[in-house]
Amino acid sequence: MDVLSDAVTMMRSGRPHSNISRLPTRWGVRFPPTEGAGFHIVLVGTCWLLPEGTEPVRLSTGDIVLLPHESGHVLADDPDSPLTDFRIGPRVPEDEPDTGRIVAELLCGAYVLDRSRPHPLLAELPDVIHLPARVGHHPRLRAAIDLLGAELAAPGMGATASVSALLDLLLLYMLRTWFDDQSTGSSTGWPAALTDPAISAALHAMHAQPEASWTVRELGARAGLSRTVFAQRFTTLVGRPPMAYLTWWRMTVAARLLRETDASLSSVARRCGYSSEFAFAKTFKREFGVAPGFFRRQPEDTGS
Template identity: 55%
Template sequence: MDVLSDAIGVMRTGRPHSSEIRKHAPWGVRAEPFSGAGFHVVLEGTCWLIPPAGAAIALSVGDVGCLPHGCGHALADSPLTSLTGAPSASLREIAPSADGGEGATTVLLRGAYTLDQTRPHPLFEELPEVIHLPARLGHRTPLHAAVSLLGDEIANPGHGTEAVVSALLDIILLYSLRAWLDEQTDDGSSTGWAATLRDPAITAALRHIHQEPAGQWTVKALGAKVGLSRAAFSRRFTSLVGKPPLGYLTWWRMTLAARLLRDSDKPVQTFAQRTGYTSEFAFVKAFKQEYGLAHGRYRQQSRR
């Protein structure tokens, strides 16, 4: 178990989508915000990614523009191209057909993931609206290999394409987020998840919590698992994660419980056991305290 995979896994809903987009200059499209994450990769030509705030970002062949929060944005052949009257769509629905003029061609590969943003993992909350990963020879080879495979699969579909595309989209999202986390500098005073995932002891503690959410953990027991005293572990964990150890444990248990309620029709007792509660009553009480409504009502609302 690892924190990044779990953070994405617990938020994922539905299946990811991908398509190739071909445009001829001058062109410009707006993408409306949506509940999820997405990316654009330039396969041919160049374009500009225009975020809702801040400077436009130039994208060249092989560049990845990742949008972990599904923020609204625009794409254009030039930051000077007028977007007035440009078709609006979500990142999942940008028209793949060619439009614009008769100028230079740009070919984009885009992917979109539906995520439950009502309870994002705190790791996601620290991510910027746009992550720009420029293509550089010999740099991020696994990411660009996955992009190349995805482009080939979309251009030449065959048996099992749906499964292949879904798996490659997951890989690209994970590689993009890993690249951003790896590139954050640490001067020894930073906090947050980029620093957290570089701390071997706290990362190990998080893995224990994620792997055994039903474990009867105490601060002392978690500290002992990673070779720290109770006090030292508690201070270090709270400073990096932003929650005390048992606070994060409760948050993770309730996040898993919500996912199980949304995706399964099993009885509540099953969820209580899987999330470390000794009785159905204790689980129901903890869930209502966390979410502000009964588990049954939550299950109904999450399936609408």
């Protein structure tokens, strides 16, 4: 698994949903804050995105906006339009006369995310990710949008499974597109870490084999750097030292295993790089504040 896939997999919870909305003149929708992430894709027309606490963004046909932290926003044909509260399902405002004139068509969706332990790669995303339409750019992202739109417009056999899979694919493509765009000229942070051959090699090794007895020297060798240079570069780009990140990732994997499998504590410990169940439990309690067994018995709270 690569880092982006792992980060999304660890945070994704529940089933995403999506719909196509066809909107006539004078419309506005208020979306409440949630613990998930939302997106809007303008298929036809133009509209305004008014995020909570930031400047309005004008969206045109083909534009994509991803709201990773979903702190509440408004979508409208004009910033001064009257608003109605969001509801799930295809939407045409009830107070609008049926003139047959559609001025905007949007593909919208939302993801349920577990915010209890967000991967820093996703936690550090901006509140609004705007991906303007650019002819010839990001063909895979555009293909995923076309497929999802077709499934929603004319559902066939297996549509429930295909829409869910396409939504997961769309999320990855939106994030990949943003990281690719940000990596150009970026010298710090996760966009730089993911595109730095040395640091990405070390991250991939940690994610692929969290059970391995990694040392800074061995990870540096994977990266093709000396121990000191590797440790400094990793800390600068990732935001924490290599061993601190490895421990964080191991405990994140452990929490997922405890929640989703019946594996014994000793088995979970081994799969996360601990030969001693006692050492594993001590580290886990330091990270989560409770012992692994108690954590497993607690009801999961995704905040959704």
